[in-house]
Amino acid sequence: MEDLKSIENKIKEISENYKEEPTGGYITGDGPVPCDILFVGEAPGKTEVEQGKPFVGLAGKTFEKYLNIIGLTRNKVRITNTCFFRPITIKEGKNGKVTISNRTPKIKEISLFKEILDAEISLVNPKIIITLGNVPLKRLTSFKSIGECHGNLYFNEDLKRYIFPMYHPSALTYNKTEEFNKAYYEDWVKLKKVLETQKNKIF
Ligand code: URA
Numbered sequence: 070m071e072d073l074k075s076i077e078n079k080i081k082e083i084s085e086n087y088k089e090e091p092t093g094g095y096i097t098g099d100g101p102v103p104c105d106i107l108f109v110g111e112a113p114g115k116t117e118v119e120q121g122k123p124f125v126g127l128a129g130k131t132f133e134k135y136l137n138i139i140g141l142t143r144n145k146v147r148i149t150n151t152c153f154f155r156p157i158t159i160k161e162g163k164n165g166k167v168t169i170s171n172r173t174p175k176i177k178e179i180s181l182f183k184e185i186l187d188a189e190i191s192l193v194n195p196k197i198i199i200t201l202g203n204v205p206l207k208r209l210t211s212f213k214s215i216g217e218c219h220g221n222l223y224f225n226e227d228l229k230r231y232i233f234p235m236y237h238p239s240a241l242t243y244n245k246t247e248e249f250n251k252a253y254y255e256d257w258v259k260l261k262k263v264l265e266t267q268k269n270k271i272f
Contacts, residue, residue: 071188073102083181084154090178093157093169094118098149098189106145106264107195108132109186111204111237112152112174123148124238131238132201135254139261147193151186151205152178179208190228197222198230199260202237210234220256222263233260 071079077097084095096113099122108124116126124132133143152174160168186208190198200206203215210225210232212218218234225232235256241249 070191073192076185076188076192079185080153080182083185087154087178087181090175091157091159093155095154096121096123096150097153098147098193099123100143100147101145102147102192103194104145104147105196106141106147106199107190107193107197108146108148108199108201109205109209110148110150110201112150112171113155114171115155115169118155123150127242128237128239131241135238135257138254139257139264147195149186149189149193151182151208153182153185154178174204179204183208190230196231197233197264198225198228199233199235201235202240204237206234220252220259233263235260 080095080097084092093115094113096117110123110128113123114126114128117123117129123129136143136146156172156174156178158170158172160170162168198209200209206212206215206218209228210218210223212234215234215236219236221234223232223234224230236253241253
C-alpha cells in the first residue's frame with residue numbers, strides 16, 4: 070500500500086508534468102490518517118494553494134461553519150479532493166488585463182488522479198465518505214447528479230464503504246434562496262444523525 074509521502078510525491082509529479090491545460094498550483098489532503106470520516110471535494114482554489122490545505126477559502130469557511138454546527142472540528146476529519154491541482158482559465162481582456170478564474174476539472178484531469186484518490190481512501194480507511202458536489206460524486210459512484218441523492222446514506226459496493234453525498238458548500242454562494250439554505254442545513258443535520266445512529270454499526 071502507498072504511504073502518505075509517496076501519494077504526495079505523485080501529486081507533485083502529476084501536477085508539475087501536466088501541460089495540456091492551465092493550472093495554478095496543487096495541494097494534498099489534510100487531516101489525520103487513518104480517519105473514520107473522509108470528505109472529498111472537487112479541486113483547490115487560489116486560497117487553498119496559497120495555504121497548502123483544502124477548503125480554507127470562501128467555500129471552506131462555509132464548510133467549516135457547518136462542520137462545527139454538527140459538533141465536528143477539522144482536526145477530527147480528513148479532507149481531500151478529486152483533482153489535486155487548481156484548474157484555471159486565463160483570459161486576456163481587450164485592455165490587456167489578464168484574469169484568472171477557477172474552472173471545473175475536466176474528465177481527463179480527474180482521471181490523472183484516479184489512483185491517487187483510491188490510494189488515499191485505502192490509506193485513510195474511512196468508515197464513511199462524504200462527497201461534496203457533483204465532481205467527487207461522479208468519480209466515486211454511478212449517480213448522475215447530486216440532486217438525486219444528497220442527504221442520504223448509501224453503501225457503495227465497489228468501495229465497500231458508506232457514502233453520504235452532499236452539495237458542494239459553494240452551492241450556497243450561487244443559490245441564496247431560503248429553500249436551498251434550509252435543504253443544505255438539513256443535509257448536515259442528517260449527516261449528524263447518520264454519524265450518531267450508525268456509530269455502533271459502522272464505527
Ligand atoms: N473547493 C473544493 O472542492 N476543494 C477545495 O479544496 C476548496 C474548494
